[in-house]
Amino acid sequence: MLTVGSTASLRVYVSEWENGKRTISERYAKILRPVLGVTDDELFGRHSSTVVPQVGGYDDLVSRIDSARNVSLTMVKTFTDQTELFRTVDRQMGASALIDQMSGHLATLEDALTFAVLPEARLPVATALAGAATLAAWQALDAGAVERAWRHYELGKRAAQEAGESMYLAHATAEQAYVLHDAGRPGLAVDLVREAQRLGGQQASPRLRAWLHAAEAELCAKAGMEGESRRALDKAVACLPNGVETRDPDMLSIFLNSGHLERWRGNVLAMLGDDDALGSLYTALDTADPSFIRATSGLRCDLAQAHLSREEYAQAQEHLREARLLANRTGSVRHLRRIEQLRERL
Known part of the structure; x- marks a missing residue:
């Protein structure tokens, strides 16, 4: 149990601490740290004439909140366009050239979401973050950074859930199943891709449904589940829209037409x-x-x-x-x- 001075003595101590005339002892530091919610550096006032700092930071917080509130739909489109640029570079040059840029991109989006207050500001940023995080996760998996891939998928799923975007949630979940396969859990990977199909539900576009069934077929084949793999492949063919269009207008991260599916089937x-x-x-x-x-x-x-x-x-x-x-x-x-x-x- 810590013993402290009398009330009169404490008044003197506080006055002397504030004026730098007395050093805070470890005994009182143990009391003051949790009460004031400060670090040792802040408590002992390094490079400051005031030993006990004032609790603050509101100006910086309000500035960040105001900046996030000013993130318009135009700015969200800029975020999405940047993700699209990274996606193009990735498929042509690979993920290794994008690690730093992608990390900065995700940090900017996370920051915008963290300090956005109301739903009208948060939801479009969360959607943009869901797409970017899922792309970053696949790049990390391609580069062999499996833990980073897993964390990015979790970030993408949380963002998709906040945005209420079940298609983005289903896509991130299904891709995350490949991490499980690569980690030596093929059965669990099949379970997760099927959970992704459930999450997509009736809101999933035909092209996304075809993509999810094709992913199931691949993971079932890897798990030695031949019959289930063939059935999933047939479902993918049945769901895929006709035509040569590759992009899903409702979800730009999905590339799938008959040519792509033929490769997947092979x-x-x-x-x-x-x-x-x-x-x-x-x-x-x-x-x-x-x-x-x-x-x-x-x-x-x-x-x-x-x-x-x-x-x-x-x-x-x-x-x-x-x-x-x-x-x-x-x-x-x-x-x-x-x-x-x-x-x-x-």
């Missing part, structure tokens, strides 16, 4: 050891968008896997060589790891 069939995989994959390679460098690296890996299943080692080796060149361009740790795993089967 990937799944290759994992299942199906002879139809090669036809789908070569069709996808012929129609691949040349700007999707990282995706093409993955496609080459799929082709190598399909040829290995047929014991066609020369063709597999050629595709792995091309895959490595592309993976080196984008710095994809995830693809490079897969290439080494496939090379071990040669």
Whole structure:
């Protein structure tokens, strides 16, 4: 139990502390720190003539709140456009060149959301943050930073929940399932992608539903659930809208048309050891968008896997060589790891 001086003595002490005539002892510091809510540096007044600082910071807080209130829809569009720029650079050059820029982008969005007060200011910023965090998470996963990827997905999910955007929530949740797979929990990954489908519900666009079923098909194939994988693949084909359009107008982070789905189908069939995989994959390679460098690296890996299943080692080796060149361009740790795993089967 701490003993303190009398009331009269304490009045003297406080006066002397404030005027710098008496040093605060550790005994009184233990009392004053929790009462005033200050750090040791603040309490002992480093480089200050006033030993006990006044509790404040309101001016800075109000300034931040005012700045957040002034974030208009135009500014939110700027945030979204910046995310779109990072997405374009990412698919062509890879995530390794964007780590610092993406971190700064997320910090700016988080700051804007933290100090926004009313829903009309918070909701559009939260939506922008949900999209940016999910992109940053996939980039982190591609770079092999799995814990950072997981945390970014959690950030994206929280932002999507605040914004009331079930499509963004479903997308972030489904991508997060890939972290579980890469961490050696394929069954849990399947459970999570199915939870993502539930979260999307009836509000999910047809293109997003197709994407979610395709992701389920892939994760089921990785988990050795062949029948369920094939059923999910059929659902993806049934949900996908007709036409060559790739972007989902309701959610710009989704790229999926018949060509992309054909590649995904080939990937799944290759994992299942199906002879139809090669036809789908070569069709996808012929129609691949040349700007999707990282995706093409993955496609080459799929082709190598399909040829290995047929014991066609020369063709597999050629595709792995091309895959490595592309993976080196984008710095994809995830693809490079897969290439080494496939090379071990040669």
